[in-house]
Every structure is written in C-alpha cells, then in structure tokens.
Amino acid sequence: MNNRRIFSMDETYAEYVRDESQFTGEAKSISFPRSEEEIRSILRELREQGIPVTAQGGKTGIVGSGVPRGGHLMSMTDFSQVLDFSETDGKYLLTVEPGLRLTELKQALARLGGPVRLFWPPEPTETSATVGGVAATAACGIGVYAYGDTKQYFEAARVILADGTVREIRRGEHFLTIDGQRLDELDAFLGSEGMLGIFSALTLRLLPCTAxxxxxxxxxxxxxxxxxxxxxxxxxxxxxxxxxxxxxxxxxxxxxxxxxxxxxxxxxxxxxxxxxxxxxxxxxxxxxxxxxxxxxxxxxxxxxxxxxxxxxxxxxxxxxxxxxxxxxxxxxxxPETVNLAVEENHRNHPEITKLSTDISFPGKMFSQVMDWYAECLRDLNPAHCIFGHIGENHVHCNLFPENLSEQEQCEAWMRWVLREARGFGGCIARENGIGKVKRSWMPKDDAELMRMHALKKIYDPEGFWNPGNMF
Ligand SMILES: Cc1cc2nc3c(=O)[nH]c(=O)nc-3n(C[C@H](O)[C@H](O)[C@H](O)COP(=O)(O)OP(=O)(O)OC[C@H]3O[C@@H](n4cnc5c(N)ncnc54)[C@H](O)[C@@H]3O)c2cc1C
CATH class of the missing domain: 3.30.70.2190 (Alpha-Beta Plaits)
Known part of the structure; x- marks a missing residue:
C-alpha cells in the first residue's frame, strides 16, 4: 500500500476484528483517518485496487455489522471533532464528526454553556458508541419511550459515496421512491449499517433539558x-x-x-x-x-x-x-452482564456469538407479548433472559448456548421465532441491525431487507461498502 495512512493488518489490531457480538472477522489493512480529505485519499487508492471497505465506529455493535469480512477496515474513532453549533428560532443543531463517542458528545454539550441546557435524545445506553455508529444503526436509547425514533434527531449528514463524491444531505430536501413509498434521502442512509456510504459529518437536533x-x-x-x-x-x-x-x-x-x-x-x-x-x-x-x-x-x-x-x-x-x-x-x-456471559461462553467455544431478539410489537399489550415469548421458549433448553423497552413491547430475548450443538439449536430457534413474530405483528430488526450475525436468520422477503437491496443498487451497485452485511 502506498498511502502512509493505510496499515497492513497484524496482531496489534486484533481487537478491531470483533465487536460486542463476539463475531470475529478479518481484514487485509486498516486506517484511522482524521479528516474527510484523508478518507477520500485512502478510498481513492483502495478503489483503484478494487478493495472493499468496512466502516467501523466504537465496536459496541451487537450484530457484527462493523466487523470486516476481508478487504479494508476504516476505523472512524480518530475523526471526532465538534464542528459547529447553531440556534435558530428555538432549533438547536450541533454538527460533529462521526467518530465522536457519546461520552464526548455529553461533555461537548455540557461545555456549550448558554442559558438553555441541551441534550440529544437518542443516547443508546452504551456510551462508548460513536455518533456515526448510532446513525448507521439508528440505535435507540431508553428515552425512545418519550422521544421516539432516533432518525428524527439527525438533521443532516455529509456522506462519501463509493465513487468518492461527497453529498450534503439535509432532511426534507431530497426524496426517493422505493417500492412505491416516499423516503427522505437522509432516512435512507440512517440505519443502513454503512452499506451505502460513509458519514463524514452529522448534524444532530438537540432538545432543551427538563427542569x-x-x-x-x-x-x-x-x-x-x-x-x-x-x-x-x-x-x-x-x-x-x-x-x-x-x-x-x-x-x-x-x-x-x-x-x-x-x-x-x-x-x-x-x-x-x-x-x-x-x-x-x-x-x-x-x-x-x-x-x-x-x-x-x-x-x-x-x-x-x-x-x-x-x-x-x-x-x-x-x-x-x-x-x-x-x-x-x-x-x-x-446488557453488559449479558454480553459478559456470552463472552465467557465464546472463550470456551469460539463459534458462540450473541443471540438476541430485537423485535417490537406495536399495538399489543405487554403481557400478551410476554405470554407469546413464554410459549415460544417452552421447549428450548439453553438458558435465556429478557429485558428491554416496554414501549412498543420491544424487549430483547437473549439465549445462552454453552456448546456448538446448543449454538446451532439456538440459531434454528432464532430463524423460527423471527418468522413466528412476523405472523404475530412484529417488526423483527428494530434497533440493533442485522449485520453479519443475524443475516442468516432473516426471512429473505423481509420488507426492510428488500428496501436495502433496492438502495444498494442505487448507491453501491458494485458492493464497495461493508461486504457481508445484511445479505
Ligand atoms: C452494553 C451495550 C448496550 C447497548 N445498548 C443499546 C441500546 O440500548 N440500544 C441500541 O440500539 N443499541 C445498543 N447497543 C448496541 C450499540 O451500542 C449500537 O448499535 C451503537 O449504535 C453502535 O455504535 P458503534 O459506534 O459502536 O458502531 P460499530 O459497532 O463500530 O458499527 C456499527 C455500524 O455502524 C457503521 N458505521 C460506523 N461508523 C460509520 C460511519 N462513519 N459511516 C457509516 N457507517 C458507519 C458500521 O459499518 C456498522 O455497520 C448496546 C451495546 C452494548 C455493548
């Protein structure tokens, strides 16, 4: 590699080929760009050599979506400055680089000063996650109960596309029609797991803190x-x-x-x-x-x-x-102890990964959904636990296989339960993404997956970004 910012992969970077799901991948090279120009220069060289790229944030993901499967790994964690703050007619906007971690975002918000204290409602609970990772997964925090979907708290994004061009996408300015449905172009990129382009800046909509x-x-x-x-x-x-x-x-x-x-x-x-x-x-x-x-x-x-x-x-x-x-x-x-338990089992049996549902059931009663889970789990032997959001009955059922045979049994259960959940009115990949862990569990005719296929054809038909994610 000619670019002095591209490093060959060796054991120094072992921690970068795994996330909290325990899914482990591989890469030929890695980079830690600090500016949009640097990203573009690295991408130019990789594109010329036909090497695909996986973007990575804080590696807190739980479906392996930021873990490379070959090609180049671009870690965004050194690209983390706060760029701009503005307030117009009571609308508070903060523009940041994508590698900014949520802990750093909180500190930056505290430093803003001014008469109004501000916060960013999504706040997924894992604060070492980056803003870019949150945008790419549309991850929700516990505040989803009152503040709703994460996507609405992104106002704009700068996106670098596979051909190296940079697009400034603002909410409400451009729309696409996918499968007959009108879609804000910004929302097409949010939650797309880095499959369409790389975020180089994100503008967040902030709210005033309550008393x-x-x-x-x-x-x-x-x-x-x-x-x-x-x-x-x-x-x-x-x-x-x-x-x-x-x-x-x-x-x-x-x-x-x-x-x-x-x-x-x-x-x-x-x-x-x-x-x-x-x-x-x-x-x-x-x-x-x-x-x-x-x-x-x-x-x-x-x-x-x-x-x-x-x-x-x-x-x-x-x-x-x-x-x-x-x-x-x-x-x-x-969730931290759940992940620790998975890590312990993974250490004994490397094929074990995190196995967790991410299904919401809008419009049902909580007890109805919990009865449904109890029935679905009745004949499954490995241990399990359930926690998560009461809003939209969006709890996570985690399974703990302890050997290869139990892992296979649990994966089969996951495939089965996602189909059952659809029949029961569930939305089956709500906040954690699909990545590389869940892709084989997903029904091929899932509406979200079909939409991603259509978007991939528009923005990245040659498969430059994140090979092996979702499908
Ligand atoms: C203990 C624990 C608790 C958690 N709690 C929650 C929770 O309450 N709610 C929830 O939704 N999630 C939760 N998560 C999951 C995780 O924190 C989120 O998915 C988070 O958004 C991942 O961010 P990250 O920076 O770590 O991204 P990574 O895991 O590194 O990557 C995630 C995805 O983002 C893409 N990506 C990263 N940066 C960019 C970029 N600049 N441009 C384009 N794509 C990019 C990657 O390619 C990948 O597809 C939890 C995780 C843990 C470990």
Missing part, C-alpha cells in the same frame, strides 16, 4: 405482576401533570440473577445494594418535568405499582443528575 428528572425502580415478586404494571402504563393513560414518563424498561428475574452473579466484575456497581432474591422482575422508569409534576406522577405510579403487588417502600427512587446516572449505570449493567 428535573427522577428515576424509580419497582421490584415485583412475580413476572406476571410486572407485566400487569407494564400493561397499565400502555393501556391506562397517565393523568396530565407537569411531568412525563421518559423511560420505561423491563428486566426479568433471569437478567437480575445474571447481574447479581457477575456484580463483582463491574466495579461501578460496588455501591449498588443487592437485590432481594425473592424478586422476579423489575420495571425501571424515568420521569422528567417540573418538580411538583414529577412528585404527583411518582405518587400515581407508586399507587399503580402497589396495586400490582410491588411494595413502594422497597422501590429505589432517586433524583439529581449524579444519583440518576448511578441508577442508569445499573440499568446499563444488564
């Missing part, structure tokens, strides 16, 4: 009590007060036990008290708004939790940024 925020964790002795409480959140509207529920997360008993067993491995949980082994489920809520509104809302929720069998005196309730962060750390420790 106060509280977090409450309710514990239940049976899962069905927690499901009834979640049903109430969905079906029984909360009265209008000067506050709203901004996050509603469900954590089942197996997830709690997994967390308790591995607590000592996560030093940040040192101060978290042990959870009574009698508890078999937990619902974590965040409430934001005016203090008086939050207090009224908390009272209503405590009353409802009590009616569903949860003792409000044993709930964990916190206010203030630091305390809330501690409770969020606890919530985040659930």
């Amino acid at each position: 106060e925020q509280w977090g409450i964790a309710f514990f239940f002795k049976t899962e069905s009590e927690a499901w009834a409480f979640a049903d109430g959140l969905q079906g029984n509207p909360l009265p209008p007060v000067a506050a709203k529920v901004t996050a509603a997360e469900y954590i089942d008993g197996e997830s709690i036990r997994l967390l308790e067993e591995r607590k000592e491995l996560l030093s940040k949980l040192n101060n978290v008290p042990p959870i009574d082994p009698d508890f078999d489920a937990m619902v974590y809520l965040e409430i934001a708004g005016e203090e008086s509104g939050i207090e009224s809302m908390a009272e209503i929720l405590m009353e409802r939790a009590l009616q569903c069998g949860s003792d409000p005196d044993r709930a964990w309730a916190v206010s203030g940024e630091k305390e809330l962060e501690a409770l969020r750390t606890f919530r985040h420790a659930v």
Whole structure:
C-alpha cells in the first residue's frame, strides 16, 4: 500500500476484528483517518485496487455489522471533532464528526454553556458508541419511550459515496421512491449499517433539558405482576401533570440473577445494594418535568405499582443528575452482564456469538407479548433472559448456548421465532441491525431487507461498502 495512512493488518489490531457480538472477522489493512480529505485519499487508492471497505465506529455493535469480512477496515474513532453549533428560532443543531463517542458528545454539550441546557435524545445506553455508529444503526436509547425514533434527531449528514463524491444531505430536501413509498434521502442512509456510504459529518437536533428528572425502580415478586404494571402504563393513560414518563424498561428475574452473579466484575456497581432474591422482575422508569409534576406522577405510579403487588417502600427512587446516572449505570449493567456471559461462553467455544431478539410489537399489550415469548421458549433448553423497552413491547430475548450443538439449536430457534413474530405483528430488526450475525436468520422477503437491496443498487451497485452485511 502506498498511502502512509493505510496499515497492513497484524496482531496489534486484533481487537478491531470483533465487536460486542463476539463475531470475529478479518481484514487485509486498516486506517484511522482524521479528516474527510484523508478518507477520500485512502478510498481513492483502495478503489483503484478494487478493495472493499468496512466502516467501523466504537465496536459496541451487537450484530457484527462493523466487523470486516476481508478487504479494508476504516476505523472512524480518530475523526471526532465538534464542528459547529447553531440556534435558530428555538432549533438547536450541533454538527460533529462521526467518530465522536457519546461520552464526548455529553461533555461537548455540557461545555456549550448558554442559558438553555441541551441534550440529544437518542443516547443508546452504551456510551462508548460513536455518533456515526448510532446513525448507521439508528440505535435507540431508553428515552425512545418519550422521544421516539432516533432518525428524527439527525438533521443532516455529509456522506462519501463509493465513487468518492461527497453529498450534503439535509432532511426534507431530497426524496426517493422505493417500492412505491416516499423516503427522505437522509432516512435512507440512517440505519443502513454503512452499506451505502460513509458519514463524514452529522448534524444532530438537540432538545432543551427538563427542569428535573427522577428515576424509580419497582421490584415485583412475580413476572406476571410486572407485566400487569407494564400493561397499565400502555393501556391506562397517565393523568396530565407537569411531568412525563421518559423511560420505561423491563428486566426479568433471569437478567437480575445474571447481574447479581457477575456484580463483582463491574466495579461501578460496588455501591449498588443487592437485590432481594425473592424478586422476579423489575420495571425501571424515568420521569422528567417540573418538580411538583414529577412528585404527583411518582405518587400515581407508586399507587399503580402497589396495586400490582410491588411494595413502594422497597422501590429505589432517586433524583439529581449524579444519583440518576448511578441508577442508569445499573440499568446499563444488564446488557453488559449479558454480553459478559456470552463472552465467557465464546472463550470456551469460539463459534458462540450473541443471540438476541430485537423485535417490537406495536399495538399489543405487554403481557400478551410476554405470554407469546413464554410459549415460544417452552421447549428450548439453553438458558435465556429478557429485558428491554416496554414501549412498543420491544424487549430483547437473549439465549445462552454453552456448546456448538446448543449454538446451532439456538440459531434454528432464532430463524423460527423471527418468522413466528412476523405472523404475530412484529417488526423483527428494530434497533440493533442485522449485520453479519443475524443475516442468516432473516426471512429473505423481509420488507426492510428488500428496501436495502433496492438502495444498494442505487448507491453501491458494485458492493464497495461493508461486504457481508445484511445479505
Ligand atoms: C452494553 C451495550 C448496550 C447497548 N445498548 C443499546 C441500546 O440500548 N440500544 C441500541 O440500539 N443499541 C445498543 N447497543 C448496541 C450499540 O451500542 C449500537 O448499535 C451503537 O449504535 C453502535 O455504535 P458503534 O459506534 O459502536 O458502531 P460499530 O459497532 O463500530 O458499527 C456499527 C455500524 O455502524 C457503521 N458505521 C460506523 N461508523 C460509520 C460511519 N462513519 N459511516 C457509516 N457507517 C458507519 C458500521 O459499518 C456498522 O455497520 C448496546 C451495546 C452494548 C455493548
């Protein structure tokens, strides 16, 4: 390779050919560009040699979409400056380079100063993820309950296409028609897993922070009590007060036990008290708004939790940024311990990868969906746990095979359950992507996949970007 920024792959870079799914790939070369010009110069050389490129962010993905399958690996983590901030008529926009990590974004927002404190609603819980990775997966955080889909918080993007041209794409300016449906061109790139082009800048839409925020964790002795409480959140509207529920997360008993067993491995949980082994489920809520509104809302929720069998005196309730962060750390420790368990099994059996559903069921009741999962899991032997968003019944069912035969059994279950879920009204690849882990599980006639095929033909017919992703 002539370009001094392209390095041959060797063991120094071993950590770059794996993500949190434990899927492991390979690459011939790697680069760490720091500017759009540098990216274009590297791409020019690779294109001339016919070498395909996989873009990579923070490697926190859980489907192997940023893991290369041959070709060149372009890590974006050194391309991470904050570029511009503007405010027009109450619209706050921040433009950043794609390698900026979410921790760095939070720090940058705190540094903005000004009379209004701002935040970026998507905030997927893994803060070492990059903004480019979030854009490419359209990942959602726990705030999805109140703030909705991630895509709407991107206002514009600069995208480098396979032929090296750079496009500035602004929301609402260009539309495509795919399968008879009108699609904003920006939304075509968001969630496309790096299959259409590489983001070189992203403009984020920010919102003003609310006056106060509280977090409450309710514990239940049976899962069905927690499901009834979640049903109430969905079906029984909360009265209008000067506050709203901004996050509603469900954590089942197996997830709690997994967390308790591995607590000592996560030093940040040192101060978290042990959870009574009698508890078999937990619902974590965040409430934001005016203090008086939050207090009224908390009272209503405590009353409802009590009616569903949860003792409000044993709930964990916190206010203030630091305390809330501690409770969020606890919530985040659930997927972290799940991933640790997968990593342990992967160490013993390298063919084991993360096996997790990512299905939402809009319009159904929570208990209906959990009953459906219970029925689907009835004859499956390997251990499993379930946690995730109560909104749209978007929980993740994680399986823990311990050997090759169980891995195969679980993969077969995944293929089967995705088809069953479609029949039950599910949207089967909601926030984590398809990548290289899930592609063989997906029904070939999936609408999202068909749409990606059509977009790939338009933007990257020669398959320059991310070989092996999705299809
Ligand atoms: C403990 C844990 C908790 C998590 N919680 C959540 C959660 O609550 N919600 C959720 O949705 N996800 C969650 N995730 C998954 C993960 O954090 C997200 O998918 C995240 O968006 C990945 O970002 P990344 O920077 O790590 O990207 P990577 O994993 O490196 O890559 C992901 C995709 O982005 C593409 N990409 C990266 N940068 C660019 C670029 N500049 N241009 C084009 N394509 C690019 C890659 O090619 C790849 O397809 C969690 C992961 C972990 C480990």
